[in-house]
């Protein structure tokens with residue numbers, strides 16, 4: 001019985017120290033709502049509706065509005081749709 005309790009204590013200790021370690025190591029990215037774009041800001045590809053990080057996205061301006069795409073291919077396809085309208 002004492003042995004089991006020791007295991008429980010050690011287990012709990014390990015669990016909490018690991019939890020503490022990981023929460024320190026990888027803090028949740030904070031999104032700024034000040035209007036300023038952060039590096040991890042996600043943007044939606046209007047063609048395939050995939051969310052991509054803004055700094056990895058391909059940006060193009062359509063009708064004065066900046067659109068972001070996951071790839072050059074999506075940008076081209078979206079452009080074709082826009083032009084056919």
Ligand SMILES: [Zn+2]
Nearest residue numbers: 045048070074
């Ligand atoms: Zn896409």
